[in-house]
Amino acid sequence: MDRGEVMSVSETTPRRLPTVVIVLAFVLLLGFLALIAWGLRRSMSGPISVGDRVPDIQMITFDGQTIHSRDLAGKVIVVNFWASWCKPCEQEARELEEAYQYFKDSGKVVFLGLAYVDTEPNSKAYLEKFGITYPNGPDLRTTVSQMFRIRGVPETYIIGSDGRLAAVKIGPFQSTQEIIQTIQPLIH
Amino acid sequence: MSKKVFLLVSLLMMVAALVGGLAQRVQAQQPTPSDNDVNRVARQLYCPVCENVPLDVCPTTACQEWRELIRLKLSEGWSDEQIKEYFAMQYGDRVLAEPPQRGLNWLIYVLPPVAILAGAVLVIRILRRMQAKPTPAEAAPAVLLSPEDEYLKRVEEELKRAEKSGR
Numbered sequence A: 001m002d003r004g005e006v007m008s009v010s011e012t013t014p015r016r017l018p019t020v021v022i023v024l025a026f027v028l029l030l031g032f033l034a035l036i037a038w039g040l041r042r043s044m045s046g047p048i049s050v051g052d053r054v055p056d057i058q059m060i061t062f063d064g065q066t067i068h069s070r071d072l073a074g075k076v077i078v079v080n081f082w083a084s085w086c087k088p089c090e091q092e093a094r095e096l097e098e099a100y101q102y103f104k105d106s107g108k109v110v111f112l113g114l115a116y117v118d119t120e121p122n123s124k125a126y127l128e129k130f131g132i133t134y135p136n137g138p139d140l141r142t143t144v145s146q147m148f149r150i151r152g153v154p155e156t157y158i159i160g161s162d163g164r165l166a167a168v169k170i171g172p173f174q175s176t177q178e179i180i181q182t183i184q185p186l187i188h
Numbered sequence B: 001m002s003k004k005v006f007l008l009v010s011l012l013m014m015v016a017a018l019v020g021g022l023a024q025r026v027q028a029q030q031p032t033p034s035d036n037d038v039n040r041v042a043r044q045l046y047c048p049v050c051e052n053v054p055l056d057v058c059p060t061t062a063c064q065e066w067r068e069l070i071r072l073k074l075s076e077g078w079s080d081e082q083i084k085e086y087f088a089m090q091y092g093d094r095v096l097a098e099p100p101q102r103g104l105n106w107l108i109y110v111l112p113p114v115a116i117l118a119g120a121v122l123v124i125r126i127l128r129r130m131q132a133k134p135t136p137a138e139a140a141p142a143v144l145l146s147p148e149d150e151y152l153k154r155v156e157e158e159l160k161r162a163e164k165s166g167r
Helices: A019-044 A087-104 A120-129 A140-148 A176-186 B002-028 B035-042 B061-075 B080-091 B103-132 B136-142 B147-166
Strands: A058-060 A066-068 A076-082 A109-115 A136-138 A155-159 A165-170
Touching (some): A019 B103, A058 A136, A058 A140, A076 A087, A076 A140, A076 A176, A087 A176, A120 A136, A120 B061, A140 B080, A155 A176, B035 B061, B035 B080
Parallel strands (some): A109 A136
Antiparallel strands (some): A058 A066, A076 A155, A155 A165
16 A cells, blocks of 8 residues: 555545535526426427417407407407518418408408518508408517417418317418318308 | 888898798708618617528618618607517517517526636635645645554564564
8 A cells, every 4th residue: 555645534535515505506407407498398399280279369450459369269260471571472462351351241250460570561551552451460579470380471370160270271372262162161 | 111111021031031041951950860870779689580680781671671660760759779679579579689688588697697606616616625735745744544554554663673683
């Protein structure tokens, strides 16, 4: 045995951090990991699929009216995402208005337009240009588009009278007839 | 009399012309938001549809329209903060270059200083320990011998004694 290696007990034992500090560090670390996990889970969760129950949608129209989808229970809700800067949206703008007029008197179908990352003056000009009269408003904080995880505009989500997602149209509708044919079977 | 009236009318006309000129000049100096004003706000915002592109340098038509919106809001007397809040309300907090200090965002502001502070404390502790650690020469007198070492010492002494007596 080499005596040079021999040291006193006080020198060989490392000084430990106070237990409170260690526990606190672990709690902080676990909390941070939990936060990351929550964020990942949230970002990885998929879009609302056909058949899934759709959470409540809230929108404030350009004329200040607040609409909650929960207040429209029992009706078919057509949620259309659009933007004034979106050229394909123009293809279906008039058709959507025509379909709205077609179902308007039945009282069983509600059309809601949500302007996706658009400016209010441009949105209003767009609505005027295409003579759109059903409720439209901005998708504030992109809450609703994030809920549906839209990939672009235009996209249309049709919620059945049971509150579940019944149909999805990615891209513009080709004709008024196509819109009517999509909605008609959902009316009970 | 007519001369006085003529002078008065002339004077009034001159005053009117002067006031009109001033008014025109005042109108011309109306503070229309300049590009610099717009960009000052725009650089604090990001394009809502592009990936990580500040609004002041974003080349798309949509961004141009958002910059015009900023110009419009500035001309209406909105402050930079009000415009930023408006953009956040319309397009979400992701358009803000600097995340607002609310909700979980506060972690962004709190965690780095805490991590730096904890790191600094750790480094100081390690440095202090290194300074306090005695050199081998200094450590020698402090060496405590274990009972086993005492035994070895005695064995060595006995061996030495035996060697001496063996001579």
